[in-house]
Amino acid sequence: MNDGYGGACWTISTGFYWLLKQLWFHVHYLYMEPGHLCLRVDLDQPYYVDVGYCAPLFQAYPIFESFVASDNRETFEYTVSTDGIKIVRTPGPTKTLNTNPVQLEHMRPLIIKSNDWSTSSFLKDILIFGYIGNIPASLTNNTLKQYFPGEKIKKELNTEELEYWITKRFNMNYELYKEAINIFNRRRNK
Template identity: 35%
Template sequence: MDPDAYLARIGASRPERADARALRDLHLRHLDAVPFENLSVHLGEPIELDEPRLYDKIVRRGRGGFCYELNGAFAWLLTELGFEVALLSARVFTPDGEPGPPFDHLTLRVDLDEPWLADVGFGRFARFPLRLDAVGPQRDPEGEFLVLDTPDGDLEVRHDGRPVYLVETRPRRLRDFAPTCWWQATSPDSHFTRSLTCSLPTPQGRITLSGDRLIETCGDEREERTLTSDEEILDVYRISFGMRLDRVPALRQVPGRP
């Protein structure tokens, strides 16, 4: 496992020091280079929360992943570069405003002169790290973010006024997330088994491939079209996401789903 190879994967240089400026640059470059995707769920590939396997998938194979993989691997890289990193469990809010279960999401606290929230594994989220101790809104290219203390001692993160997730402040180990990761990848009730997604930000907006649907946004404009052949789909994975796949992922049939 070579941190310089990881840096090359995201188009970054080794920082001179582990500071807020370096964290900001690494965070942005990771988001721009490594797709948020759940293709392993539908390709029948095991998802193992083990740093060498995550490194192999993201760096050697040029793939992406979902939160446990992306933030788990990014935590390893930051640690190798001299940052102090803690893995935190977060509960993602459902559409009806209720927080999900513990370990629903993995995010990162990076301790510098002040603590920062770093998250390269949530899909559309802050492009830059967020100050955990900041009072008041924080502006970001993706909108306005707010970090609030809760009566239970957790931190609530809001995006444009909408609650996104609750963050526990107790540090965790990567293997602590394994049971929920397995549930996310196998349960008929998990949204990761119900849909295919591969997504990256672009200078103008975002590009997402969901099965055979290619969705591109540019500001407030949204264009969607259906790809008509496996060859066309594989070309989009290769050209737009930098991933060479042997076959087109197909929505997995999960036992127990109606």
């Protein structure tokens, strides 16, 4: 969480759920409409935990208290009202959090649907996101975006620059990245 790396909510949340269970935390899956999986961790009170959202969330938040988190890239507004819990990302989508725990087995149809290469909204591009020197940065289709205070810098990377950013700045395995690109291209071209 401290590095600010995200991923597909289904995989990141299930991995973090497993870790928290191994550490004896009382943890539950929560579903956010439309199409997002996050966690509830019960400590002194229930907490909202979301590690797969690429949002500026670096801590757990009391689930029934409103908050705003922001960085140079976006504002994440979590509002609790009598009508429920609404999450508004600017820029980005608006979602509604259901605070009732869900079983992962019941999420299976949604997970399968979200992983349909022909219709999934998040399988359109490979996106790498992280905080590089406390600056939000994303990499999509060889395009690097850095979100500095007051300005966004966008740069097309050549092959050498791409490898540098993936290995040295995002600290990822370049061979794994290339394998992911190959799989992505095969699946998208079916």
